[in-house]
Amino acid sequence: MTHAPQSPERLSRAAGNTAHTDRHTMLRVLRREVAGTIGLLTDEHDFRAMRHYRTFAFANFATYLQSVEDLLSSRASQGAHTTVALFDPQEYADFCTDTGLDPDTPSSRARFTAEVATTGPAIPYDGQPLADLIPALADEAVRQATWEYASALLARLGACTSCGEDIGRTAFTRASGLLASMLDTAPTGKRHLVCSVSGAPETLVAVLHADADPDGTSQLNATEALEFTTVLALGLATQSPGGLVMRTTAPSAPDRVYGWRLRAGDFEPLTAGEVFDAYCTDADSGDLVSPESDVDYCAPPDLGPDATPSAHRH
Structure with missing residues (x-):
């Protein structure tokens, strides 16, 4: 049995489909290589402060927390690593003032979250429920504040008046x-x-x-x-x-x-x-x-x- 040769057009389309599939596969693989950071509001007071921004889409704190947990679980199921950073609305407002950013945009919130992940309280997500993650993040914030406060006091003590040592x-x-x-x-x-x-x-x-x-x-x-x-x-x-x-x-x-x-x-x-x-x-x-x-x-x-x-x- 003989087969009619495929037309160049069909071969080109087949090759294009294969290339598209390969790119899609590689993008999916690369997504697993990219670390992500989520800024988390840990209490209703902070949540209400963010409700003043028109682009902040959530109206209910419980719904917000469930959505964050769903996102964390989804990323973990895909093999993605996620860091959870403490999102403080007042620090966010100060950050936007200092950098000249519009605070009522998702991109500004993302910029602040990326900054906090390197300088502020943050912990890796490893599958724990938010009920466990939030107290751990609060503890991390207390630890960091304690160290910063103690370091500042040590630095201000100066030199000994009798021996000159710091x-x-x-x-x-x-x-x-x-x-x-x-x-x-x-x-x-x-x-x-x-x-x-x-x-x-x-x-x-x-x-x-x-x-x-x-x-x-x-x-x-x-x-x-x-x-x-x-x-x-x-x-x-x-x-x-x-x-x-x-x-x-x-x-x-x-x-x-x-x-x-x-x-x-x-x-x-x-x-x-x-x-x-x-x-x-x-x-x-x-x-x-x-x-x-x-x-x-x-x-x-x-x-x-x-x-x-x-x-x-x-």
Whole structure:
């Protein structure tokens, strides 16, 4: 059986269809390579502020949140990576004023979102519901604000009048040494550290999570470590009251809890009884709370000369 040869026109159309299909396929592949950012309004107050813009299409906060969640899920199902950034209406208005942009346009909102993703609070979306993502984003905002505030205060302390050394830089170096000593002397396993420094207008709190490999090497988030060290340095430099607690968790062993107090620039170890009292007393009522099972409340290990304050005071 013989076949009539196809006309050049049909061959050209077939080749064109194939090329179109290939381009469509490649575009779909490339979309998976492009990271996206969504600016999220996390409460109704901020949502109402954006309702003043004519081009902001949403009239209901619940509908807005559901639409955001649907978009995030859709992008994730396509293999696309998305970062969720905190969208603050007042910061957005200031941004538009500073850059000369019209705030009542989607393109201006997109420009601001791209800016916030690199400088402001933002977290990656990994499939979590918005009910979990929004508190995490709020926590990220608090962490960043705490670090910025503590850094600014450290920078303003200036030089020591007696020795000429930069007080903030010296305190940061000492805090870095203390953190390294705490991690080096802690048992192998998961470590959870909380540092609080009392001051005006409010208490600053920093949290650090660190895991230890079997060889003792600590694995920790660099951003968390920077924030933690900055808050600890501020407490040392300003001689503010505060405290630091570490909890370690290891397989087949009780958790261990111990800590230190910050007082007038001193870094003092807490006794086992003081740690027990701190953990087993309700902070609001002062009533005793039953101790946790499989938890040892103990004195901390010796951290060496960095914990001795006499040579570090200004």
